[in-house]
Amino acid sequence: xxxxxxxxxxRILMWLVLLGSAVASVFPFYWMLNGTTLxxxxxxxGILAPGxxxxxxxxxxxxxxNLPLFFTNSLVIxxxxxxxxxxxxxxAAFGFEKYRSRARDRVFGILLLTLILPQIAVVIPMFKMxxxxxxxxxxxxxxxxxxxxxxxxxxxxxxxxxFPTEIMEAARVDGASELAIFVxxxxxxxxxxxxxxxxxxxxxxxxxxxxxLITILNDAIKTLPIAMASVMQAYTIQYGALMVIVCVSxxxxxxxxxxxxxxxxxGLLGSVK
Amino acid sequence: xALRGAYERYLNRFGWWCVAPSVLFFSIFYxxxxxxxxxxxxxxxxxxxxxxxxxxxxxxxxxxxxxxxAVGHNFIFMIIQVPIMVFLALLLAxxxxxxxxxxxxxxxxxxxxxxxxxxxxxSVLFRVLLQTNGFLNNVMLGGHFIASPIGWLSxxxxxKVTIILALTWRWTGYNMVFFLVGLQSLDPQIFEAAEVDGxxxxxxxxxxxVPLLVPIILFSAVTSTSGTMQxxxxxxxxxxxGGPSNATMTAALYIYRQAFFIxxxxxxxxxxxxxxxIISGILAAIQLRLLGGERATR
Amino acid sequence: xxxxxxxxxxxxxxxxxxxxxxxxxxxxxCWDPNFNVYAMKQAADVYNKTHPNVQIxxxxxxxxxxxxxxxxxxxxxxxxxxxALFQDFRIEQFxxxxxxxxxxxxxxxxxxxxxxxxKVGPMQVGSKIYGIPFDTGSTGLxxxxxxxxxxxxxxxxxxxxxxxxxxxxxxxxxxxxxxxxPLLAWQSDNFDMLRIVVQSTGGQFxxxxxxLNLRSDAFKKSISxxxxxxxxxxxxxxxxxxxxxxxxxxxxxxxxxxxIWMVGTVKSRPQNAGKYMIIPTPLIEGVSGAANASNNGGSxxxxxxxxxxxxAAVDFxxxxxxxxxxxxxxxxNTILKGAGAMGTFLPSQSGSNYTARDEFFYxxxxxxxxFATWMAKVPVLKYTPNYVxxxxxxxxxxxxxxxxxxxxxDDTIAAAEAEYKQVMGE
Numbered sequence: 001x002x003x004x005x006x007x008x009x010x011r012i013l014m015w016l017v018l019l020g021s022a023v024a025s026v027f028p029f030y031w032m033l034n035g036t037t038l039x040x041x042x043x044x045x046g047i048l049a050p051g052x053x054x055x056x057x058x059x060x061x062x063x064x065x066n067l068p069l070f071f072t073n074s075l076v077i078x079x080x081x082x083x084x085x086x087x088x089x090x091x092a093a094f095g096f097e098k099y100r101s102r103a104r105d106r107v108f109g110i111l112l113l114t115l116i117l118p119q120i121a122v123v124i125p126m127f128k129m130x131x132x133x134x135x136x137x138x139x140x141x142x143x144x145x146x147x148x149x150x151x152x153x154x155x156x157x158x159x160x161x162x163f164p165t166e167i168m169e170a171a172r173v174d175g176a177s178e179l180a181i182f183v184x185x186x187x188x189x190x191x192x193x194x195x196x197x198x199x200x201x202x203x204x205x206x207x208x209x210x211x212x213l214i215t216i217l218n219d220a221i222k223t224l225p226i227a228m229a230s231v232m233q234a235y236t237i238q239y240g241a242l243m244v245i246v247c248v249s250x251x252x253x254x255x256x257x258x259x260x261x262x263x264x265x266x267g268l269l270g271s272v273k
Numbered sequence: 274x275a276l277r278g279a280y281e282r283y284l285n286r287f288g289w290w291c292v293a294p295s296v297l298f299f300s301i302f303y304x305x306x307x308x309x310x311x312x313x314x315x316x317x318x319x320x321x322x323x324x325x326x327x328x329x330x331x332x333x334x335x336x337x338x339x340x341x342x343a344v345g346h347n348f349i350f351m352i353i354q355v356p357i358m359v360f361l362a363l364l365l366a367x368x369x370x371x372x373x374x375x376x377x378x379x380x381x382x383x384x385x386x387x388x389x390x391x392x393x394x395x396s397v398l399f400r401v402l403l404q405t406n407g408f409l410n411n412v413m414l415g416g417h418f419i420a421s422p423i424g425w426l427s428x429x430x431x432x433k434v435t436i437i438l439a440l441t442w443r444w445t446g447y448n449m450v451f452f453l454v455g456l457q458s459l460d461p462q463i464f465e466a467a468e469v470d471g472x473x474x475x476x477x478x479x480x481x482x483v484p485l486l487v488p489i490i491l492f493s494a495v496t497s498t499s500g501t502m503q504x505x506x507x508x509x510x511x512x513x514x515g516g517p518s519n520a521t522m523t524a525a526l527y528i529y530r531q532a533f534f535i536x537x538x539x540x541x542x543x544x545x546x547x548x549x550x551i552i553s554g555i556l557a558a559i560q561l562r563l564l565g566g567e568r569a570t571r
Numbered sequence: 572x573x574x575x576x577x578x579x580x581x582x583x584x585x586x587x588x589x590x591x592x593x594x595x596x597x598x599x600x601c602w603d604p605n606f607n608v609y610a611m612k613q614a615a616d617v618y619n620k621t622h623p624n625v626q627i628x629x630x631x632x633x634x635x636x637x638x639x640x641x642x643x644x645x646x647x648x649x650x651x652x653x654x655a656l657f658q659d660f661r662i663e664q665f666x667x668x669x670x671x672x673x674x675x676x677x678x679x680x681x682x683x684x685x686x687x688x689x690k691v692g693p694m695q696v697g698s699k700i701y702g703i704p705f706d707t708g709s710t711g712l713x714x715x716x717x718x719x720x721x722x723x724x725x726x727x728x729x730x731x732x733x734x735x736x737x738x739x740x741x742x743x744x745x746x747x748x749x750x751x752x753p754l755l756a757w758q759s760d761n762f763d764m765l766r767i768v769v770q771s772t773g774g775q776f777x778x779x780x781x782x783l784n785l786r787s788d789a790f791k792k793s794i795s796x797x798x799x800x801x802x803x804x805x806x807x808x809x810x811x812x813x814x815x816x817x818x819x820x821x822x823x824x825x826x827x828x829x830x831i832w833m834v835g836t837v838k839s840r841p842q843n844a845g846k847y848m849i850i851p852t853p854l855i856e857g858v859s860g861a862a863n864a865s866n867n868g869g870s871x872x873x874x875x876x877x878x879x880x881x882x883a884a885v886d887f888x889x890x891x892x893x894x895x896x897x898x899x900x901x902x903x904n905t906i907l908k909g910a911g912a913m914g915t916f917l918p919s920q921s922g923s924n925y926t927a928r929d930e931f932f933y934x935x936x937x938x939x940x941x942f943a944t945w946m947a948k949v950p951v952l953k954y955t956p957n958y959v960x961x962x963x964x965x966x967x968x969x970x971x972x973x974x975x976x977x978x979x980x981d982d983t984i985a986a987a988e989a990e991y992k993q994v995m996g997e
Contacts, residue, residue, distance in 0.1 A: 010474075014372050021365055022383035025446060028398045029386065031408070035401070041821060043401060046408025088294045095291025099284055104292060111295070114303050116495070116557040118503045120525040121546035124532055124539060125306035125313070131646030148298035178287040207391030209506050210525075214533070217639055217650025219630065225393040232397060232510055233634035235603050236836075237813040239401065246394050253389045261382070317996075320644070320668020333996040338989065405809070427759060427810045429974065513811050516760050518967035519990075533638050535960055535994060537645065537668055 032250065035243030043239035057240035061248075065231060065241060066219060071248060073139065074206055074223040081143045081205040082198045088147055089201075090194060093156035094182055098165065111150045119210055127214050137217040146205050152197050159193035160186075199260050203253050224249040307550075313543040320537050330544035340545060343515070343522040344552070346433070350523075351501040351556075354437045359493050362445050363486070366452035367478060371464070381453065385446035392443065396510035399439045400426065429520035432512045436521050439507050444500070448493045455489040456482070495560050502553050505529065524549050595883050598628045599872075600636055601656035605835035607870070610705075610906040614891045617902045621890075625883050634812070637661065644669045648877025653884040656705070658870045659693045660954045660962075666696050667956040674874040675699040679885050681893045687915040689951050694871055701873055703888045704915045708830040708868035709946040710767050711849040712739065713837070715752075716933045718825040722749035726933065729850055731941070733863040736768075736796055736853045743805045746825050756824040757797075757806035758815040759973070762966040764828050766952075767867050768793040771852050773860030773950035781955055783991060785965070785984045789858050794969060794980050796855065801973050808973075828852070830867040831942040834911020838931055848933040851945055864948040869915075892916065907939055913946070957995065964990040 035043045036058070038051040061067045096108050126145060127136070135141045163186060171181045187194070209225045216226050228249060231242045314330060316323040334340055369381055387395070402408045403425035410422040425435045459482070467477050483490070505525040508515045514530065515522030524545065532542035601607040608631050615627035630652065632639060643651040644665075657665065666673065677683065677700040683691050690704035712734075716726040722745050729742075743754035757764060769776070774789030784790075800806050807824040809815050819827055820840045827833075837843050851863040872892065874884045891899055895918040903919035906912040908929070925943055928935040968977065968987035977983050 014368050018365065018368055018373065018380055021361075021445070022380050024442065025384045025387050028402065028442075031402065032394075032398060041817070044404055044407055044817070046402070046411050088298065091291045092295035095288045099288025099291065101285060101288065104288060107292065107296060111299055114299065116499050116553050117303065117307075118499070118525065118546070118549050118553055120503060120505065120528050121310070121543075121550045122303060122306040124528075124542055124546065125310040126302065127642075127645070128539070129306065129309070131649055134649065136646050137650040144298075145302040148295045148302070153295065178284065182291075203389060207393070209391065209393055210529075214529075214642065217643055217646075218652075225391050228393050228397055229510055230633060230635055232400070232813075234631075234813065235605075235633060236816050242397065246397055250390050250394055254386070257389050258382075320665075321670070321672070322668075337993040337996070339993050404814075427808065429971075429976070513760060517810060518760070518970040531994075533641050533645075535963075536996075537641055538996075539645070541996065 029250075029254075032243055032246050036240065036247055038240055038243075040237070040239040043243060053240055057238075057244050060238055060241040061244040065227065065238075065245065066222075067227075067245060067248060069219070070222050070224050070227040070245075073221055074225075074249075077139050077143045077223060078202050078205040080139070081146050082202045084143075084147045085149065085152065085201045086194055086198050089149060089152040089197065090156055090187070090190070091182070092148075093153045093160055094186065096153065097157045097160040098163075098168065108153075111153070114150050123211055123214055126211070130215065136215055137221055138215075139221060141215045142208075142212050142221070142223065143205070145211060146201075146208065149201065149204075152201060155200075156190075156193060156197055159190060163190065195260065199256060202256065206249075206253055310543040310546065313540045314547060316540040318537065318539045318541070323540060326540075330541050331548075333541065334545060334548065339519055339522065340524070340527055342519060343524045343527045344549075346521060347502050347504060347523050349433065350437060350440070350504060351498055354440050354501060355494060355497045357437075358441050358445050358497065359448060359490060361441065362448035362493070363452050363483070363490070365445070365449045366456055367482060369449075370453055370456045371474075381450070385450055387443050387445075388447035388450075390443065392506035393510060395439050395443045396507050399435065399442075400511050403435055426512055427517055429517055432517055432521045435512065436504075436507050439511060440501070440504075444497065448497070451489050451493060452486060455486050459485055491560065495557055498556055498560065499553060502549065502556070594624045594626050595880055596626045596628055597654065597880050597884050597887060598630060598652035599654040599656075600630050600632045600640070600652045601870075602631060602633050602636055603832075603835070604631055605839050606832055606910045606912060607656055607705075609835065609910045610912045613902055613906050613909070614887075617898050618887050618891050620898065622883075622887075625887065627887065640665070643877075644672050648672075648875065651875050651877050653878035653880050654872055654874055654888065656870045657702070657873055658868060659690065659708075660868075660958045662702065662871065662873070663693050663954050664956040664959060666694070666701060670696070672876055673701045674876055674878075674881060674885060676701060676703065676874065676885065676888070679889065681889055685893065685895075685917050687917065687946075689866075689949070690869065690871065690915045692951070693954055694873075702871035703873075703892045704869075704871045705892075705912075706832055706869050707913050707915050707942070707946050708832065708866045709913065709942040709949060710771075710828065710830045710852050710865045710867050711942065711945065712826065712828055712851070712853055713833065714826040714848050714850065715822075715824075715846050716848050717846050718746055718750050718752050722746040726848055730848060730934075730936070731850065733851050734853045735856050737856065739853045740799065740803065740805065743800070743825075744803055747804055750825065752823070752825040753807040754805040754825050755800065755807070756815055756818045756827045757801075757808050758810070758812060759808045759970050760810050760966055761812065761815070762962040762969070763867050765793055765797060765965065765969065766962070767828055767830075767852065767865045768796060768855060770867075770950060770952045771862055771865035772855050772858040773862065774858070775953055776961055777953060777955045777957070781957070783961065783988055785987055789855070789861075790984070791980050792855050792858060794972070794983060797969070798972065798980070830869075831911050831913055831939075832868060834938065835909075838911070844931055845933060847931075848936060849938055849941060851941075860950065862948050862950055864945040864950075866946075866949045866952065895919075911939070913939060913942060957991075960994045961987075961991055964988075964994065 034048065034050055037054040038047055039053045042051060096104055130136050130141050167185060168181055171185055207225060212223050212226050213229065216222050224245065228242065228245055231237060231245065315325060315327055317326045317329060365384060369377055405422050405424055405427060409425070413419045414422065423431055425431050463481060464477060467481055503525050504523040508521045508523050508526045512521040515526050528542045528545045531545070532539055599611055601611060608629050611629045615629070618625065618627065636655065640651065640655060643649055681703065683700055686704045687707070691700060694700055694702040714726070719726045724742055724745060746752060746754055769789055772789035772793070774787050775784055778784045807818055809818050816836055818824060837847060852865045854863050855861050872888055874881060874888065878884055891902065893916065900919055900922060903914045903916060904922035904924045907922065908924040920943060924939060926937060926940045928937045929939070932938055965987045967990060968983045971977050971986065972983040977986055
């Protein structure tokens with residue numbers, strides 16, 4: 001790279017756009033972190049410099065607002081969804097991709113319809129259904145509907161496409177059962193894709209709002225997004241404590257994403273092709 | 274398949290076993306609710322009791338300005354926000370991919386970061402930042418961009434702008450990454466050839482890049498459109514339940530409020546949901562036809 | 572082995588029979604930590620003196636409460652508490668839509684003659700009465716005497732006076748001119764201030780047959796009043812309840828128009844000490860039946876039929892809130908001073924705090940005595956089950972009127988009526 005680039009107006013504009021976008025994207029995160037150190041009035045007024053109220057905000061968030069409980073709820077539900085989700089969706093993707101048949105393709109087509117189905121349309125009948133079985137206000141209720149995700153199946157299918165069927169054929173010749181082929185041969189080599197799928201499902205469930213909003217009836221089951229929404233409805237909004245909850249809600253996802261960036265992007269690469 | 278007989282049937286059975294759990298989940302959590310809601314659609318609910326009213330809910334919907342305006346808002350957000358965001362995402366992807374050589378990873382990461390936040394967090398953060406005496410107004414007043422504070426949350430027009438801002442902030446990076454991936458799969462020789470032919474960067478963008486990326490643009494557009502039709506977090510939390518004065522009310526939020534706040538009328542809420550589903554379906558079909566058709570002709 | 576089992580069984584039976592060894596839990600849903608939660612806690616302490624093993628769990632549900640209650644009722648009682656607080660204007664809709672959801676407390680032996688009649692009205696359906704009345708929402712005009720003084724006015728000349736709104740507007744303009752502070756903090760998406768004015772005229776939002784009554788003279792005059800206040804810059808407009816509280820407690824306005832239950836919130840900010848003076852709700856001129864008094868809010872406690880601890884819940888409410896004993900009267904007295912919670916249990920109104928001077932207010936104004944006096948003059952307002960959609964429609968229309976989207980009071984009323992009809996599906 002030896003040619004020196006001149007600073008044309010075009011280049012300046014380009015850098016402005018890029019840097020501007022980056023700053024605008026990151027600023028609210030700084031805001032969120034800084035807000036944990038300010039008292040509620042200062043948070044609203046927009047003070048940029050850190051203040052000294054972090055400990056009192058933290059205390060408020062963890063005692064009055066039961067932050068540890070909400071964090072645990074969110075974690076348990078998200079992990080549960082991921083574990084079951086990866087198993088069910090990967091098997092489905094495997095079945096749809098490696099065992100093509102007209103009937104199954106049609107079934108997949110029907111499943112694809114859920115991608116454009118607005119959530120609000122299913123949420124109310126599901127509410128009635130879960131209340132009939134007395135399963136409202138349980139972690140199971142929050143997690144179950146999200147386990148199957150056509151988006152993930154689609155995504156994993158693209159990745160399974162790249163898996164050479166010859167290896168499967170060779171294993172069949174050796175006398176392995178199909179299940180064994182999946183578990184011992186295919187799955188281990190798809191680890192990266194499964195990891196991407198897991199991350200995606202985790203983040204989606206961690207951030208879920210509408211269904212938990214309807215299902216959660218008291219604090220015992222509350223998840224972080226619902227807790228944040230509740231704090232916003234309080235008589236006097238404790239903005240400092242709210243920022244603490246916002247940070248606790250966002251940072252784990254952020255860290256998860258940062259450490260698994262490569263897998264995430266690699267997975268997207270596969271699905272786009 | 275070349276094989277016939279018992280082995281083929283075994284493979285077929287295994288295939289069904291693989292997809293069975295997902296089909297089961299689909300039936301319980303998608304198919305059944307949609308079908309069972311047909312029961313509610315013809316009834317008027319009032320708390321604990323319900324009465325049969327035939328198509329009454331749909332007639333009511335046609336006269337319900339709040340609902341019609343809410344759907345209108347969904348369309349406004351869709352028509353304005355989606356193109357802006359897709360264009361911005363595409364632009365950023367191109368700039369990152371072909372425009373600069375340094376800091377690529379850092380900038381890409383920074384712009385993508387908003388995508389990991391929940392929409393609740395977005396709403397909370399923007400609501401705090403956009404208070405009448407809050408950060409953004411203070412900055413703009415200080416920089417003399419505006420003479421008096423803008424009512425981001427209290428004025429009907431600006432509240433809509435606020436929603437669009439929040440959505441764009443949240444989703445641009447996400448879509449940008451899709452475009453980046455797509456760009457990386459393009460053959461750089463095409464661009465070099467165009468450069469040799471004298472085409473400017475801008476021309477290259479519109480005549481080469483965009484057409485080649487149509488599949489991804491389609492994906493982006495379809496998912497974003499579906500997202501704006503389902504908008505509920507932002508109007509609920511950011512602009513206070515569809516305010517001011519229903520200026521940012523969306524279909525999903527109105528449905529939720531009718532079911533759990535205003536009248537506890539599940540019948541009416543479900544009827545509106547059906548209409549929203551139909552609208553979403555039509556939109557998706559149109560987009561597939563428009564953008565997908567181009568792909569088929571090449 | 573058999574012997575061990577027998578002993579264990581006997582032990583369990585013994586423990587079960589000994590009264591109250593197993594702690595019972597009663598869950599209460601309410602809102603406002605400085606007011607309702609506080610009052611309930613005091614009540615729980617009183618009850619625990621005689622019933623130490625009943626654990627009363629108070630949950631602050633904030634503005635979530637109605638959505639969660641309705642979700643729980645829709646689900647047949649899942650997740651609901653034993654007791655919940657309902658605002659008086661809301662309960663009629665719940666009683667109407669979920670007739671079997673609440674426990675008939677009259678049948679449980681509560682003596683309703685001991686409560687203010689206007690509170691019992693909304694909770695009665697036929698011969699059944701469902702709630703325990705709690706606080707009054709007697710209103711007043713709260714003024715910051717420091718801003719009055721800074722504008723060159725003498726607060727003492729207004730103290731206790733039955734003013735007309737035209738008088739108030741006059742000195743409001745002076746305050747704005749000299750100090751820059753708008754007179755009243757106004758929550759633009761909330762209809763309560765308008766309601767206060769309408770109720771003070773004796774006006775009703777609904778006709779006896781349940782249809783809308785927005786074309787009344789009282790209502791039109793009330794909207795015009797606020798438009799006038801808005802045009803003169805006397806309203807500090809915010810969106811959202813919490814931001815309204817924030818505006819008041821961060822000195823954005825020179826006062827506000829609201830009820831006695833704001834005492835707790837005002838007292839929660841030490842800098843407010845000595846500054847606030849409360850005068851009677853101003854009068855709208857030219858409407859017969861108008862008074863210098865009004866009501867905003869006020870809630871009552873209800874027990875859910877789905878509660879698993881009905882007996883304990885009912886007993887708790889009955890014995891602390893609806894029975895006169897030295898302890899319960901002391902309780903009502905305490906919550907009055909501590910939170911400004913003025914109960915509507917008539918025997919409690921002889922408590923010492925009801926007439927005492929309160930040093931927190933300007934010149935130690937005996938605020939509770941004043942509110943109690945005004946409470947006696949409040950014109951009764953009928954809510955009906957459709958109150959909530961009506962108030963949303965009106966609030967939206969008025970907001971649009973102030974922002975210039977509607978050009979006259981008549982248009983505003985028409986817009987409110989239209990939205991109400993559409994939301995209700997009429």
